[in-house]
Amino acid sequence: MTSIPHHTSGEPNPLHALSLESLRCRTSMKWRTYPADVLPLWVAEMDVPLAGPVVRAVTEALALGDTGYPAGTAYAEALAGFAEKRWGWDGLAVERTAIVPDVMLGVVEMLKLVTGHGDTVIVNSPVYPPFYQFVEHMDRQVLQAPLGADLRIDFDALEEAFRQAVSGGRRAAHLLCSPHNPTGTVHTAGELAAVAALADRYGVRVVADEIHAPLTAGGVDFVPYLSVPGAESGLSLMSASKAWNLAGLKAALAIAGPAAAVDLARLPEEVSHGPSHVGVLAHTAALTDGTAWLDALLTGLDDNRRLLVDLLAEHLPAIGHRPGEATYLAWLDCRALGLGDDPAEVFLERGRVALNSGIPFGTGGAGHVRLNLATSPELITEGVRRMAAALA
Structure with a gap:
């Protein structure tokens, strides 16, 4: 895989573009779920203007x-071109793709193809x-x-889960x-190959949610699962969707490895x-013509990751945090603060800052919160200030 360093794209940092006043005019979930005195740093929406090519296409x-029904393979062709340039992967075959409504509904459809009612689906929690x-x-x-404790795949736990899942001959x-949400972990080529080997040994089918793939930190390589x-x-x-803030413009692609083409054909x-x-159309424009905007965003996210490290060290040193290798989400271990299993509730009630509770992420989530870094440095600074004030 080819490492693409973040470089100056000539585009302004989109994370600096919007004021809090303008953001509060938005009517999406992030900005309308909580009262106006709450600073929302939770759900995975970015506080950015859209990339120019996306706006023009729409x-x-x-x-x-x-505004009719979708047709053709332009989206798949755009993603294949992006994957080759960005990740050095030329194995995305357009003929082994299908347009699906969004990533999670695509996950559901893929799981329907390879499992049946009552079968087991293994996940790596917290997730x-x-x-x-x-x-x-x-x-x-x-x-x-x-x-594992290092927030990477625990292969002993994974193998035991595979063994349990297929016991009795079930699929x-x-x-x-x-990359992993919420930890920001980017699985290495070796780790992904080890997943594939275990899956082959136990007859487990792998369905990879790679929605955060374009959002890697500087110097970090994303490796597509199907490339190993x-x-x-x-x-x-x-x-x-995630890299260009297009959740409200639904579209995604399902991609099959060579041996899974027969499964995808049954969609x-x-x-x-x-x-x-x-x-x-929006997603295709983003992948084809929106990479300069993406590079400016990635540089801004790198700055925000460093800013959060400094702010936590100054104001909340008891919080455990490893900067993510990807995504724009930060996973914060608040257990040393003595706020119980759901510190997000305390930060909301006492500090008026909305974060994601770690509890719904499963095992390993209690005592944690997820913070959205895809906003301005000023709002991140204010969010940490409010978190610290909640402890006063």
């Missing part, structure tokens, strides 16, 4: 009345809460294989979060009707 579509919600709603059993899947030896039977979900045709055509 505006042109609306001017044309081009994105919808992994539990969506899997259980589709009548599968969630089995946790917790990360099983491993829902892999890569032994992952030929894997399935991946990718999207421009019901009606699934392709779920994505937004305008969303597909």
Whole structure:
């Protein structure tokens, strides 16, 4: 894989562009869930203006009345080009892709292809809460294989989970979060190859949620799961949603390894009707023409990661924190503060700052909070100030 360092793109840092007053005009979940006196640093929305190419693509579509159903392979072609340039991966075959409504609904559809009712899906906790919600709603059993103390995959725990999941001859899947949410861990090529080898040994199918793939820290390489030896039977979900703040413009791609093409071919045709055509256009524009904007964002996120380290050291030194290698999310260990299992509740009530509670992330989440770094340095500084004030 090729390491792409962050460099000056000529674009302004989008994290510096919007005032708190303008952000409070937004009507999305991040800004309307809590009262106006609460500073929201929680759900994975970014406080940025959209990339110019995205705005142009959507505006042109609306001017044309081009708001029908999605068609064609432009999105897949754009992602394949991005993957080759960004990650040195030329193995994303357009003919082994399918448009799906979004990453989590794509995960559901992939799990339907490779497991049945009552089968087990293994996750590496603490992990994105919808992994539990969506899997259980589709009548599968969630089995946790917790990360190690270093917040990386614990292969002894993973192997034991695989062994339990397939006992009695049942099918099983491993829902892999890569990069990992909430820890920001980027799995190495060696770790992913070890996952693939274990999955092959136990007959477990791997479905990788790679939605945060473009959001790596400077000097960190993202490795697509399907690029490693032994992952030929894997399935991946990718999207421009997180990296370009397009959650409200629904679209994602399911990608099959060579040995999983027959599975993807069984995807019901009606699934392709779920994505937004305008969303597909927006995501395609982002991947094709929005990389300069992305580079400016990544540089800003690197600055914000360093800022958070300094602020915690000064104001909340008892909080444990390892800067993430990817995503724009920070996982904070607050157990030494004596705030109980749900410190987010204390920070909200006493400090009027909204963070994600660690409890819904599963084993390893109690006593933790997740903080969203995709905002201005001023709002991060204010958020930490409010957290510290909650302890006074």
